[in-house]
Amino acid sequence: MGKWLKRFLTVIIIIVLLLGGAIWWLLSYIAPDEKLDMSYAPIDVKEKALGMVRKLKPELVLSEEDINHLIKMNMKSKYAAEGVEGPFLALEKDIRLDGAIFELEENKLIARMNVTYKNRIPAELDAVYSLEWQSPNITLRPQSLSIKEIALPIRMLETIIIPLDLPAQDIVTVRDVQFENGQIKIRFKVSLQLPL
Numbered sequence: 001m002g003k004w005l006k007r008f009l010t011v012i013i014i015i016v017l018l019l020g021g022a023i024w025w026l027l028s029y030i031a032p033d034e035k036l037d038m039s040y041a042p043i044d045v046k047e048k049a050l051g052m053v054r055k056l057k058p059e060l061v062l063s064e065e066d067i068n069h070l071i072k073m074n075m076k077s078k079y080a081a082e083g084v085e086g087p088f089l090a091l092e093k094d095i096r097l098d099g100a101i102f103e104l105e106e107n108k109l110i111a112r113m114n115v116t117y118k119n120r121i122p123a124e125l126d127a128v129y130s131l132e133w134q135s136p137n138i139t140l141r142p143q144s145l146s147i148k149e150i151a152l153p154i155r156m157l158e159t160i161i162i163p164l165d166l167p168a169q170d171i172v173t174v175r176d177v178q179f180e181n182g183q184i185k186i187r188f189k190v191s192l193q194l195p196l
Contacts, residue, residue, distance in 0.1 A: 027121065029148060030121075030122075030123040030124065030147050030148055030150075031122050031123065031124070032114040032122055032123065032124040033124060035099065035114070036098065036099030036100055036101050036112065036113070036114045037098070037099040038072050038075070038076065038097070038098075038099055038100065039072070040068070040069040040072035040073050040076070041069050042069070042073060043066055043069045043070055043073065044165075045060075045062070045070070045164045045165055045166065046165045046166060048060060049166050049172060049186075049188070052188070053172060053188075058175075058187055058188050058189070059185055059186065059187050059188065060185070060186040060188065061183050061184070061185050061186075062183060062184045062185075062186070063182065063183050064102070064103060064104050064182045064183065067102055067104060067109070067162075067184065068101060068102050070162050070164075071100075071102055071140075071160065071162060072100070074160070074161075074162050074163070075097075075160075094117060094118045095115050095116075095117055095156075096115060096116045096117075096119070097113055097114075097115055098114040098115060098116055098122075099113070099114045100112065100113040100114070103182075104131075104179065104180070104181060104182050104183060104184065105181055106179055106180060106181060107130060107131050107179040108128055108129065108130060108131065108143070108179075109128070109129040109130075109131055109140055110126070110127075110128055111125075111126070111127040111128075111129065112124065112125075112126055113125045113126075113127065123147055124147065124148065125145060125146070125147055125152070126145070126146050126147075126148075127142060127143075127144065127145045127146075127154075127157055128142075128143040128144045128145075129141055129142055129143060129157075129160070130143050131179045131184075133174075133177035134161075135174055136163065136164055136165070136166050136174070137161045137162060137163050137164060138161075138162045138164065138177075138184070139159060139160070139161050139162075140159065140160040140161075140162070141159050142154045142157035142158070142159065145157055164186075166186075172188040172189065173188065173189045174186060174187070174188060174189075175187045175188060175189045
């Protein structure tokens, strides 16, 4: 009976070690590759557009960096309106958004987000959004979500609307919006009315 008990304990210990190793590997696999945050510099799109009008340029270019700042600014103000303060935002129950970076690839926005699950498990989420122009906003519609290469349900993501706060319609009207790699071009039709 003693040999049987020793073998049983040995098997239990091996199983526990294998499970511990598998959990450690999984946690290190899903951990973020780099530290990201939600800091941003305020962007005044209206002022940029008015500057374009003053220079008589019919085009406003928003760089990838501008879009990063606009999305973070929009997310922070949305959560602040809901009474959520601080450097972290809740994506879904028990999932906290610690930081993000956004990249433009033509009509897609690639989001890399650092999250923490239940205040204990850090992970990196990758999301793909389609970009759409719905005057006067840019709309981001979720297309896919994954944790590293493991697909997750996109219902965890919301459609994001980024208001651009462009000048009044009597000064400029949007003629065309082009989504390109690393930038968004907004072409205007400028109507300067002279006093009679």
